[in-house]
Amino acid sequence: MQIWKCAAAIAACALGAAAAQAQDLRIGANLPMSGPNAEYGELFSNAAKLAIEHINADKLLSKKLDLVIEDSQAQPQQGVVAMNKLVNVEKVPFVLSAFTAVSKAVAPVGDKAHVVTVNGGAIGPDLAELGDYFWNVIPLVNLEVQAMAPYLVKERGFKKIALVYVDDPAGEAIRKELETHLPKNGGALVAAIQVPRASQQFSGVAAKVREASPDLVYIASFGAQQAQIAKQLRDNGVAQQLASYSAYSAPTAAQLPESKGALYTTQVINWSGDPLSQRVAKDWQAKTGKEPSAYIANYYNAVLIFAKLAQALEKSGQPITGENLLKQRKAMSSFDVVGGKLTFLPNGTVSVPLQVNETDGGAGKPVKTNIVVAP
Amino acid sequence: MLLLQLLINGLQLGAIYALTAVGFALIFGSTRIFHVAHGAAFTLAAYLFWWSFTKLHWHWLAALVLAAAVVIAFGVAMERWIYRPIQRHEGAFFTVFIAAFGMQIVVQNAVGTVFGRGFETVTVALSRAVPVATGLYVAPVAAVAIGTAIVCFIALAWFLTRTHIGTALRALSDNPDLVRVFGLDPARLAQVAFALGSALVVPGAALTAATQGINPNIGAHIMLISLAATIVGGIGSLTGAACGGLLLGLAESLALWKLDAQWSEGVTFVILFVFIIFRPAGFLGRPLGAK
Numbered sequence: 184m185q186i187w188k189c190a191a192a193i194a195a196c197a198l199g200a201a202a203a204q205a206q207d208l209r210i211g212a213n214l215p216m217s218g219p220n221a222e223y224g225e226l227f228s229n230a231a232k233l234a235i236e237h238i239n240a241d242k243l244l245s246k247k248l249d250l251v252i253e254d255s256q257a258q259p260q261q262g263v264v265a266m267n268k269l270v271n272v273e274k275v276p277f278v279l280s281a282f283t284a285v286s287k288a289v290a291p292v293g294d295k296a297h298v299v300t301v302n303g304g305a306i307g308p309d310l311a312e313l314g315d316y317f318w319n320v321i322p323l324v325n326l327e328v329q330a331m332a333p334y335l336v337k338e339r340g341f342k343k344i345a346l347v348y349v350d351d352p353a354g355e356a357i358r359k360e361l362e363t364h365l366p367k368n369g370g371a372l373v374a375a376i377q378v379p380r381a382s383q384q385f386s387g388v389a390a391k392v393r394e395a396s397p398d399l400v401y402i403a404s405f406g407a408q409q410a411q412i413a414k415q416l417r418d419n420g421v422a423q424q425l426a427s428y429s430a431y432s433a434p435t436a437a438q439l440p441e442s443k444g445a446l447y448t449t450q451v452i453n454w455s456g457d458p459l460s461q462r463v464a465k466d467w468q469a470k471t472g473k474e475p476s477a478y479i480a481n482y483y484n485a486v487l488i489f490a491k492l493a494q495a496l497e498k499s500g501q502p503i504t505g506e507n508l509l510k511q512r513k514a515m516s517s518f519d520v521v522g523g524k525l526t527f528l529p530n531g532t533v534s535v536p537l538q539v540n541e542t543d544g545g546a547g548k549p550v551k552t553n554i555v556v557a558p
Numbered sequence: 559m560l561l562l563q564l565l566i567n568g569l570q571l572g573a574i575y576a577l578t579a580v581g582f583a584l585i586f587g588s589t590r591i592f593h594v595a596h597g598a599a600f601t602l603a604a605y606l607f608w609w610s611f612t613k614l615h616w617h618w619l620a621a622l623v624l625a626a627a628v629v630i631a632f633g634v635a636m637e638r639w640i641y642r643p644i645q646r647h648e649g650a651f652f653t654v655f656i657a658a659f660g661m662q663i664v665v666q667n668a669v670g671t672v673f674g675r676g677f678e679t680v681t682v683a684l685s686r687a688v689p690v691a692t693g694l695y696v697a698p699v700a701a702v703a704i705g706t707a708i709v710c711f712i713a714l715a716w717f718l719t720r721t722h723i724g725t726a727l728r729a730l731s732d733n734p735d736l737v738r739v740f741g742l743d744p745a746r747l748a749q750v751a752f753a754l755g756s757a758l759v760v761p762g763a764a765l766t767a768a769t770q771g772i773n774p775n776i777g778a779h780i781m782l783i784s785l786a787a788t789i790v791g792g793i794g795s796l797t798g799a800a801c802g803g804l805l806l807g808l809a810e811s812l813a814l815w816k817l818d819a820q821w822s823e824g825v826t827f828v829i830l831f832v833f834i835i836f837r838p839a840g841f842l843g844r845p846l847g848a849k
Contacts, residue, residue: 217667219775221675350820379820383770383779386567387814387822390560393693407677407773414679414771419567420687420695435676 208246208503210489211269211278213289213300215257219381220282220406222435223478227281227304228252230479233466234486243490245497250486251275257406259288266292266300276505277489279482282405283307283353290317297505299512301488303481306429307352308360311532311558315509318531320488321481322556324353327428327448328360330537330554335399335446336370338551341424345374345397347388347412349404357403357428373397378404378412385412389419399423405430410439417441432476437542444541449477451536451552452522460521474546484520491518534558559693564811570700570769572807573707574762576800578780579787580711581758583799585633586788587731588751591641592651594658597781598665599629599756603763604772605673608680618764626760633756634749636661642745662777670774679771680764699769706761711800714754718796723750731794786830792840801842805829 212231214224228250235248251273253265262285269275270292278293280286281304290313293300300317302310306324310317335341346361348354354377361372374395376388392400400423402412413425413436424446431437431447454464454475463483467475492511493503501507517526525533537554540547582596603625611621640657684702687695718724730737730747737744762780766772784799787806791798806826813825833840 217670217675219773221670221774222677225675377818377820379823381779382819382823383776384571384810384822386571386769387564387811388819390563390567390695391814391819393695394560407771407775410677410679411771415769418685418687418697418769420689433676435678439677439679440681 207249208244208493209249209251209273209275210486211273211275212250212252213255213262213265213269213278213280213285214252215282215285216252216254218256218258219408220257222433223257223281223304223406224254226433226476226478227279227482229471230467230475230482231279231486233463233470233479234483234490237462237466238486238490243494248486248490255280255282255285255289257282257285259284262286262289263292265289270296270298276503276508277301279303279485281305283310283356284351286310286317287313287352290314293317293505297509299489299505299508301485303485304478305353307356309352309356311530313531315531316505318512318527320485320525320533321429321477322450322535322537323532324356324428325360326534326556326558327537328357328364329556331426331428331446331448331539332361332364332370333368334539334551334554335426336365336368339424341399341426342370343373343395343397344370344399344401344426345376345392345395345423346372346401346403347376347378347385347392347416348402349380349408350377351380353405354403357401361401378408380408382408383411385415386419388412389416389421392416392421392423393419397423400425402427402431406433407435409433410436410442413439413445414441429477431542432478432540432547434473434476437547438544440544442542443544446550447540447542447547448537449540450480450522451538451549452477452480454522456523457519459519460523463521476546480521484518484522484525487520488512488518488525491515528558532558559691561812561815563694564815565808566694566696566700568808568811569804570697570703570807571811572804573703574765574803575780575783575787575807576803577707577710577762578759579784579791579799579803580714580796581755582781582784583788583791583793583796584714584727584758585751585755587794587796588727589637589641589730589748591637591645591748592655592658593633593636593641593752593755594655594781595636595661595665596755596759596784597777597779598662599632599777600759600763600766600780601665601669601772601774601777602632603629603760604767604776605669605678605774607760607764608678608767608772609673612678612680622760622764625763626757629756629759630753633752637749637752642748662781666774666777673774675774677771677773678767680767682768685768697769699765703765703769706765707800710758710761714758714796717754723747727751727754783826786826788840790830790833790840792842795840795842798840798842802840 216224255262266289283305294314308325427447429449538549538552606625610616684699687697787802791802813822
């Protein structure tokens, strides 16, 4: 009899927990939590968790919001496996994504299942063409290069530029954009050196860069590799100005001593501009002891946009599905988020003002701000 | 001048590869254990050196001693607590490989959790190249890498040829049963092989932390190179492994002279395939079938 009572109690607890879990609203995150780009996964997921903490504390939704994280390892194949799990097993209506190659691989899975996939970190221009269910809350790299090229050539006088780029869709996209926009502004791409994603040795690349005698070296990589490139360029006699794109705002690259003075583009985020931005900046600093970057705003915003859409759906009595989230986004279009107002373009991308930053050992300081580029 | 620059870079890289490859070859040659976790030892050594030197501001020698002590303990523990129980239960070669591979992943994740998953580097003046001729930059660390490799190999050769334990280790690789007949304990000798082989990753790991920078995944790459160097040099030959490591470092660097940078690592494996097809015993290994 005692055994039956215990079993009944355990079953009741288990059912209770399952019921509570079933009542929670869950969204997914398909981010690199291991491997050489795990630094990004940690950063992005912590930003999403902070948003969830705020949303739950403010009771924006009728149910508690939870985040289910799967590890993409920043690899397309692993990303698809993770996406399938989030879509088919976890049954989430909304997934956070990152990295161009991974995002391109997982988008068809989300599109087929009518699950919204939101990118806050990848920058390949192809990401604008992945269908209705793929949204970007980060400006894509074509805009970043278009903002950077005239600044480097016309305002700073760096006319001869060498590019060291990773052989993935993001690196290729940056090469194409520089090839197009440098000549338009009176500059030239004097060398374009492609490196494998897994490569960690760049002393020979430095020799090739020196041979090209550029005014500036543009690094188009991400994760640990971009920091390794910067360090090894400097160690091997490349003293020229360094430049990059938003991936360079990752602390390991931006705060590397060898990176000091490097220029990189990001969207404009005024952390002291409105109460929401102030709250996020304050809480982020309290949790991590670090200044927030644009990535923090992007992944926070992605989750906040979900909450605002879900809130609207709850008010109108509609279920929170990918299809309804898409309809609601098209109906709302603009959102008050961290950094100000964010407006989606019809293709699911955003157009926001950009800025050029200079690394200073900390969060970087803007050297040219409010650059508006037409998408 | 580019060729000369790439040659110097290749020698520096090759010296690091040679040190790690000889460690792997010593363990594999003596014990026939496919110690894939050798890459994990490299990761551990690199992070411990970086942490004690950069964060704790220890003297570089003390940092090296700490790294060596921990990786020797790691290697010996792997032999004692992972490989030996598997082999005692007649575990297949594949079981040992999976166990070692699993440990590599465990260490990689543990290092990421403890030290962070980002990029770390040891900033020392020695890694900064200075111009020695027009278009030719050489960092003092290149001489340190090559000198360290030479000293380590001379010391290892002396140990293996002039000491009883060294002679026994060489005998172990030839005939473990004969070692037992002479009253020596193969298990203890295996532990010596693991200790020595693991210690050999330390200089390479410290030099890598200073020249390339490190992240928790660095061991997987170095393991691949060590394996390739062991095969190219000839399984069972430490001199072959050292030459293989040097050859692969040179090839990786010199490939940039005429090929695009994305081919630099590919060249390593082209060399490996060439050896597997045309000279599977490696250039200093015993011909297949030889006793």
